[in-house]
Amino acid sequence: MSRRRDLAGYGLYRVLSGIFGLFPEPLMRRSGEALGWLLSFVAGERRRMSIRHLTRVTGDASAAPGLSRRAFASYGRYWAETFWVRPRRIAEIAAHTSIEGDDIVRRYRDQGGLILALPHLGNWEAAGVEALSLGLDLVAAAEALPNPLISRWFIEQRAMFGIDVVLVQSGASGELLTRLKAGKTLALPSDRDLKGRGIPVRFFGEATTLPAGPFVLAKRTGAPVLPVATYFKPGRGHHFVVREPLASGTVEAMAQELAGHFEDFIRVAPTQWHVLQPLWPSDREPA
Template sequence: MSDLMKSIGFRAEALGWDAYQGLFRSMGLERASDYGAKLLRTLGPKVSVHHVARVNMQIAFPEASERELDGLLDAMWDNFGRVVGEFPNMHRFDLGPNSDQVEVVGAEILAELDRQGRPAVLVGGHFANWEMLAAVIVQHMKDCRITYRHANNPLIDKRIIDQRKAYGINILAPKGGHGAKELMQALKAGASVGLMNDQKMNDGIAAPFFGRDAMTAAGPARMALRYDCPLVPMNVVRKDGARFKVTIYEPLPKPAGQDAAAILETVTTINRFIEDRIREAPSQWFWVHRRFEKPLYKMAKAEGA
């Protein structure tokens, strides 16, 4: 594709993004959340990742009936649709201490780390509206580098970064080699880092996840062990509509040393934390990532799962 055609494609996609943002912002927060839920409950089952989500659910809940899985899938799309509707309206959330939209439990853990000037590695997953995790972190810590995945379209990428700045996220670190160096430099300088640790990473390490080995990013574990930082897990749960509870947990236990065994043990501990949160609110995890080996999904599709 020529540079001209690529530029035209980027601009067309950006126009579509702006239309999406404008439509959902015009609705206001509550209506946008409700409309997004309705929309994705209709569209979600028609896309290919619906099959991926079902296979993941079968692995996690082998005793679940097909009817139960259907209900769980419907609820997952409801939740994701709400995320789609809420993202353009994140600036409308009240993140203050007396908010009736976002309850925060364990904020004193972040505040104490910040008071001590002690860096931490914060980990979470794609639950409920996961944008809430970063939004809460920046309310309680002066300096935290938060990872994100670049949008392929640079015009949309800039819009996303600017939008996040509007609700307080001023420091973002890209994923990849450059981002890893930036995060390590941040820890050396006394800043904390925040990462999602629930997706497959092909160049990660195999660690148990719902009874099967799953390639998992080892970066958070490596950084916490190398710099002797607290490994602080976080989670967000949707209580009702566009209302949430964010919980900051006590630091996870870490083994001594930095060898491969210590890293695997720490990654396994993180995976266990993610598993526990999934079991608590299974409809609120974003199930569509291929967390396990590819043949599982092909085999299930061939069998008509």
């Protein structure tokens, strides 16, 4: 039964990829946003989480439900782009990207491995296209999904963006360390601590944890950790922001500094922050 379920889920992804792949970019983008907005009406617990998170970010509980609808629309755009991308479209995607802080990347890229720490903003995978133009050999850590066929599909999709993927499972830390020592650039989504055993921080005024990976790897190799944001433009395209490396302090100090950067990034475009799961310990308490 599990195998049949995996095949059905994988088949759905392939069908959606086939459908969205036929669309021109404007239709793909608007269809994704419309479907995401519609999903917000049946999303249940995920919508409740979105509203909680946006209330923390904006401090405005009355505005959060409306912002949450827009966040789901943005998430729909992310998925539409994921299904739409093809190797032949990479140059087209690159032509509609812009970046602040590319000079920072150029300054550090020839000194050894780099660590890019990102929140789940916009289409974070599109950063792979910009990384290619900057001459970076990009490796990303990604969650191992229960369906191995879909995990493999995601690996293939990210390869189109120029991203080599290491799944977060047994042995992943050692593999990432090896890649970093070899001069690769690691892209690590760092706003969700999946195991809940990360580094304590204050994030939007409340205690939670960030994953320890970026800071531990930096300490073991001396690699700089660059905070990065990836945004959708109002219409077509993406905009990336790179900041100076975190100060070399304790792991705890580095984590808190990164949390501050993430707060800045998310406040710029709160409806592009695609975290719909519990993120703070209080999110798991009964409503």
